[in-house]
Amino acid sequence: MKLRIVSAAAALAALGGLHLPAQGQGFKPSRTVEAVVHTGPGGGSDVLARAVALMMEKEKLLPVRMQVVNKPGGNGAVAAAYLAEKKGDQNTIGFFTGVWLTGPLTSAEAKVTLRDLTPIARLVLEPAVIAVKADAPYKSLQDFVAAAKKSPGQLKQSGGSVTSRDNIVRQLLQKHTGAQWAYISFPGGGERIAALLGGHVNMMVIEPAEAGEHIRAGNMRVLAQVTEKRLSGFPNVPTLKEAGFDIPAVPQVRGVVAPPGIPKENVAYWEDVFQKLTKTASWQKFLADNQFEDGYQDAVGLTKFYDEFTGRMRGILQEAGVKLVR
Amino acid sequence: MDILSGLMHGFAVALEPANLLWCFVGVVLGTVVGVMPGLGPPATIAMLLPLTFLMNPAGAMIMLAGIYYGAKYGGSTTSILLNVPGESASVVTCLDGYAMARKGRAGAALGIAAIASFVAGTVGVIGLMLVAPPLAKVALAFSAPEYFSLMALGLAMVVLLAGRSMLKALLAMLVGLWISGIGTDPFSTTSRFTFGQLELLSGIDFVVVAIGVFALGEVLACMEGRGESGSLPVPKGLRNLLPTLQDLKDCRFAFVQGSVLGFLIGVLPGAGSTIASFISYGVEKAVSRRPEEFGKGAVEGVAAPEGANNSETGGALVPLLTLGIPGSGTTAVLLAALVLWGFKPGPLFISENPNLFWGLVASMYIGNVMLLVLNLPLVPLFAQVLRTPGYVLYPVILGISIVGVYSVSGSLFDVSLVVAFGVLGYLMRKLDYPAAPLILGLVLGGGMERALRQSLMMSQGDLAILATRPICAAMLALAVLILLIPLFNKLNAWRLQVLE
Amino acid sequence: MKARNADLWSGLALAVLGAYIIVQASGWDYTGPDGPGAGFFPLWYGIAMLVLSAVLVASSLLRAEPEAVDWRGAGRAAAVSAALAVAVALFKLVGFAIGFAALAFFIVLVMYRRPWPLAAAVAVGLAGGFYLLFPVLLGVNLP
Numbered sequence: 001m002k003l004r005i006v007s008a009a010a011a012l013a014a015l016g017g018l019h020l021p022a023q024g025q026g027f028k029p030s031r032t033v034e035a036v037v038h039t040g041p042g043g044g045s046d047v048l049a050r051a052v053a054l055m056m057e058k059e060k061l062l063p064v065r066m067q068v069v070n071k072p073g074g075n076g077a078v079a080a081a082y083l084a085e086k087k088g089d090q091n092t093i094g095f096f097t098g099v100w101l102t103g104p105l106t107s108a109e110a111k112v113t114l115r116d117l118t119p120i121a122r123l124v125l126e127p128a129v130i131a132v133k134a135d136a137p138y139k140s141l142q143d144f145v146a147a148a149k150k151s152p153g154q155l156k157q158s159g160g161s162v163t164s165r166d167n168i169v170r171q172l173l174q175k176h177t178g179a180q181w182a183y184i185s186f187p188g189g190g191e192r193i194a195a196l197l198g199g200h201v202n203m204m205v206i207e208p209a210e211a212g213e214h215i216r217a218g219n220m221r222v223l224a225q226v227t228e229k230r231l232s233g234f235p236n237v238p239t240l241k242e243a244g245f246d247i248p249a250v251p252q253v254r255g256v257v258a259p260p261g262i263p264k265e266n267v268a269y270w271e272d273v274f275q276k277l278t279k280t281a282s283w284q285k286f287l288a289d290n291q292f293e294d295g296y297q298d299a300v301g302l303t304k305f306y307d308e309f310t311g312r313m314r315g316i317l318q319e320a321g322v323k324l325v326r
Numbered sequence: 327m328d329i330l331s332g333l334m335h336g337f338a339v340a341l342e343p344a345n346l347l348w349c350f351v352g353v354v355l356g357t358v359v360g361v362m363p364g365l366g367p368p369a370t371i372a373m374l375l376p377l378t379f380l381m382n383p384a385g386a387m388i389m390l391a392g393i394y395y396g397a398k399y400g401g402s403t404t405s406i407l408l409n410v411p412g413e414s415a416s417v418v419t420c421l422d423g424y425a426m427a428r429k430g431r432a433g434a435a436l437g438i439a440a441i442a443s444f445v446a447g448t449v450g451v452i453g454l455m456l457v458a459p460p461l462a463k464v465a466l467a468f469s470a471p472e473y474f475s476l477m478a479l480g481l482a483m484v485v486l487l488a489g490r491s492m493l494k495a496l497l498a499m500l501v502g503l504w505i506s507g508i509g510t511d512p513f514s515t516t517s518r519f520t521f522g523q524l525e526l527l528s529g530i531d532f533v534v535v536a537i538g539v540f541a542l543g544e545v546l547a548c549m550e551g552r553g554e555s556g557s558l559p560v561p562k563g564l565r566n567l568l569p570t571l572q573d574l575k576d577c578r579f580a581f582v583q584g585s586v587l588g589f590l591i592g593v594l595p596g597a598g599s600t601i602a603s604f605i606s607y608g609v610e611k612a613v614s615r616r617p618e619e620f621g622k623g624a625v626e627g628v629a630a631p632e633g634a635n636n637s638e639t640g641g642a643l644v645p646l647l648t649l650g651i652p653g654s655g656t657t658a659v660l661l662a663a664l665v666l667w668g669f670k671p672g673p674l675f676i677s678e679n680p681n682l683f684w685g686l687v688a689s690m691y692i693g694n695v696m697l698l699v700l701n702l703p704l705v706p707l708f709a710q711v712l713r714t715p716g717y718v719l720y721p722v723i724l725g726i727s728i729v730g731v732y733s734v735s736g737s738l739f740d741v742s743l744v745v746a747f748g749v750l751g752y753l754m755r756k757l758d759y760p761a762a763p764l765i766l767g768l769v770l771g772g773g774m775e776r777a778l779r780q781s782l783m784m785s786q787g788d789l790a791i792l793a794t795r796p797i798c799a800a801m802l803a804l805a806v807l808i809l810l811i812p813l814f815n816k817l818n819a820w821r822l823q824v825l826e
Numbered sequence: 827m828k829a830r831n832a833d834l835w836s837g838l839a840l841a842v843l844g845a846y847i848i849v850q851a852s853g854w855d856y857t858g859p860d861g862p863g864a865g866f867f868p869l870w871y872g873i874a875m876l877v878l879s880a881v882l883v884a885s886s887l888l889r890a891e892p893e894a895v896d897w898r899g900a901g902r903a904a905a906v907s908a909a910l911a912v913a914v915a916l917f918k919l920v921g922f923a924i925g926f927a928a929l930a931f932f933i934v935l936v937m938y939r940r941p942w943p944l945a946a947a948v949a950v951g952l953a954g955g956f957y958l959l960f961p962v963l964l965g966v967n968l969p
Contacts (some may be wrong), residue, residue: 001583016480040368040369040444043658046372046662047662047665048374050375050376050666051375051666054376055381057724068372070369070372072528073527073528073737074526075510075528077527078527078737107510107517107527108517109517109523110527111518139476151554152396153786154327154786156783158341182783182786184470184780184783184784185776185780186780187776188595188652188658189595190595190596190597190645190652191514191595191657193650193651194465194466194468194469194645195469195470195574195653197466197649198466198467198468198469199466199469199786200469201784209665210650212670212672213650213670213671213672213673213674213675214649214650216672216674217672217673217674219673223802231566268720289668295826323516350931429887473862475915481897493878493881493882493885494882496874496878497840497875497878497879497882500844500874500875500878501840501843501875503867503871504868504871504875506849506873507867507868511864516854516855516863516864518850518864518868519847519850519852519868542910546903546906546907547903547905549902549903549905549906549933550900550902550903610895623850682901718948718952719871720924721929721930721934721949721952722901723932723934724910724929725926725956728917728922729922729956730928731913737916738914741914741917742911742914745907745910745911745914748910749907751909752903753836757833757836775867777866777868779867817909
């Protein structure tokens with residue numbers, strides 16, 4: 001009797017197993033995967049996406065190729081809108097960065113938020129360091145802040161737009177210490193570095209990979225790291241908290257999203273693929289080369305992070321005097 | 327490694343058969359890409375990146391660089407023959423190049439462009455080789471106030487591009503300034519003039535405007551004609567198929583000035599080949615003995631900008647290779663490529679990777695020679711393109727323009743924009759508004775506004791910063807002088823009249 | 827309509843544009859917390875535009891010689907512009923190949939008054955050529 005029940009159950013299970021693939025359990029991309037990025041060729045997201053595509057091929061994580069599709073414009077708004085339009089498309093993913101999160105807060109035309117899309121995973125956190133020119137008189141962040149306090153508004157920092165991480169760090173520091181210094185936007189990373197090296201600004205927040213060579217050549221000095229714990233490349237530089245500034249280390253995030261309206265199995269598939277990616281040796285090397293932090297979170301974690309992050313951003317941006325539209 | 331031994335070493339690397347092949351592939355590909363409006367070196371290089379992992383880094387770099395400067399050669403071809411700027415920097419070449427083509431001297435124009443490009447490209451490489459590190463330090467002294475005055479200098483050139491009505495030229499320039507302001511303001515993240523359209527958030531791409539106003543505008547203007555074949559006069563006789571000795575003589579100064587100016591401006595991160603070609607064109611017109619010829623087919627008007635935009639490639643490589651700072655869109659992709667291959671571009675790059683650097687430099691010499699050899703004999707061939715009957719040629723131009731624009735952003739919105747700008751270009755032609763100042767305003771407007779605001783941020787709102795920094799003040803003074811040229815001319819004419 | 831009227835109308839149009847710019851610019855910050863704001867530059871060139879176009883309008887009213895305008899020619903150009911606009915709409919609906927073929931057909935037939943078999947041949951040939959060259963050979967997407 002037991003045997004018959006078991007074998008009947010086994011037969012049912014086998015039948016059930018035969019049916020399941022049709023429901024998407026065995027989802028695999030059926031054609032070349034489109035990876036949408038919001039920068040043009042050579043931009044941060046573009047480079048990341050191409051690196052990921054290469055690693056996917058090398059580690060054979062996908063049965064098909066991955067191709068990068070550039071949809072620049074509107075600081076990510078165009079790419080986000082493009083993904084939203086591809087509702088239900090199972091062979092498209094997008095690589096997002098922080099601007100996809102802050103864009104909708106400040107720009108009326110950027111209507112698509114991460115919540116409107118399908119979050120898949122958070123991949124990396126890009127830390128930053130605070131750097132000054134090598135011949136500057138500041139040996140520590142305290143020195144800089146003290147100097148800023150003595151002459152409010154005289155010292156200058158170069159960085160990206162007012163909603164970029166560079167300015168967020170500045171706002172947090174200013175609020176925490178009461179010091180005040182000017183912020184000058186340069187659209188290109190190269191120009192920001194040139195401004196610092198040319199002596200036109202006093203300080204900048206810069207990614208460790210960008211700063212690496214200049215530090216090695218002796219042109220730049222790092223005062224502090226914007227991270228929770230020390231990076232391997234900078235064992236002797238204090239983190240913000242260690243330096244005495246108890247402010248959150250605002251990360252620059254990058255991750256993966258998919259168009260809205262795709263089945264749960266697909267999300268699980270993508271999550272799985274990317275999780276496998278983060279465990280490979282090539283990924284570890286990639287992180288080390290670029291001095292990124294492994295910030296892997298699955299879809300649920302990403303959604304939570306998104307809510308918390310945007311909430312925090314709203315507060316910070318409002319205090320910074322930036323007009324919010326949402 | 328001192329220069330001579332470095333160069334020998336470099337030639338040893340560059341002359342390896344594999345690297346020679348890559349050089350050839352690069353320059354040919356670059357020429358093709360340059361001819362195509364819209365599709366530019368940055369996108370092509372990005373597309374080829376996965377392939378480059380199969381090659382050795384030197385060969386890959388040589389090929390990518392070949393694409394970079396090859397595209398500059400190619401860009402002039404469609405500018406001259408069809409008034410379609412193949413590349414943003416070729417816009418200036420359209421002015422006199424196309425005029426020459428209409429006069430039946432297309433071959434001469436193409437030839438001069440090739441020769442000027444060769445001379446300038448070589449000068450650019452020599453500059454890269456000899457003065458890269460010290461020049462990079464000088465470039466660092468340039469910051470927002472200097473950029474502002476550089477752009478102001480460029481805008482002052484509008485005076486020289488004016489043609490008959492200074493008023494209309496200024497108005498065209500102002501419209502160009504306005505168009506450059508459409509989009510998101512980076513400093514305050516306010517959206518300006520976007521009319522609620524998502525696609526306008528990052529502004530209107532220069533390529534869209536240039537192709538619309540020049541290419542489509544021209545096609546529409548030609549459509550007025552009543553069904554004759556309407557093709558341009560085909561150059562007849564050797565005199566018009568290739569530049570004459572007289573042409574070469576006329577262009578002596580243009581060759582020199584274009585090369586040097588282009589290189590220097592290219593070194594500045596952020597100043598691109600379009601600015602270089604405009605300023606070079608303006609300078610050439612200012613010193614020419616026959617300025618009225620410009621715009622109607624003056625050879626120097628082709629030689630100067632073509633030279634400038636070629637030597638600019640050498641210049642743009644200076645900050646990339648000596649500081650790891652990309653100076654333009656293409657060098658940004660090259661930087662990404664270097665990083666992907668595992669290099670770390672920065673101040674120590676040249677000393678730690680002499681093979682790559684010197685190999686690259688040597689290959690650029692070789693590449694320039696290859697391009698000259700490739701392009702010159704093809705000139706008469708290209709000129710025959712003009713034989714195509716109008717009813718085939720014009721749809722082709724329309725098609726190339728549309729595909730070119732679409733390839734940049736993949737957006738049909740941009741395609742509709744290009745049609746709108748085509749209508750604008752046509753109207754401007756009919757109403758006698760010169761197109762060059764519009765482009766000038768468009769190219770320089772954004773940069774100028776940014777630079778001014780950055781300068782004022784640096785000085786806490788004090789305008790005096792512009793006068794106290796020596797380089798900045800000098801360029802502003804020069805700009806003012808240029809603006810006063812028409813006044814001088816009028817005074818001169820009045821003086822001559824009085825003396826009679 | 828005479829040429830001076832052309833100047834007059836274009837001058838007026840630019841004046842309107844200038845005024846629009848000024849109005850928009852005054853809605854933005856003239857000076858922000860960190861320096862000049864979004865409204866700074868546009869305000870100034872808006873003013874310049876308004877002033878200069880006013881001068882243009884004035885000078886066109888004062889000028890004497892009229893020039894004839896080729897209305898037929900302008901009409902043809904307008905027709906092609908309209909065809910272009912239709913073609914762009916077609917791209918969205920049926921793709922580049924068909925839309926472009928239609929455009930080419932229109933141009934050859936209407937503009938150049940060539941017999942329609944020739945027009946059809948040119949249209950198909952060109953569309954086919956583009957199709958071959960771009961997506962197939964170069965990997966560039968067509969609208």
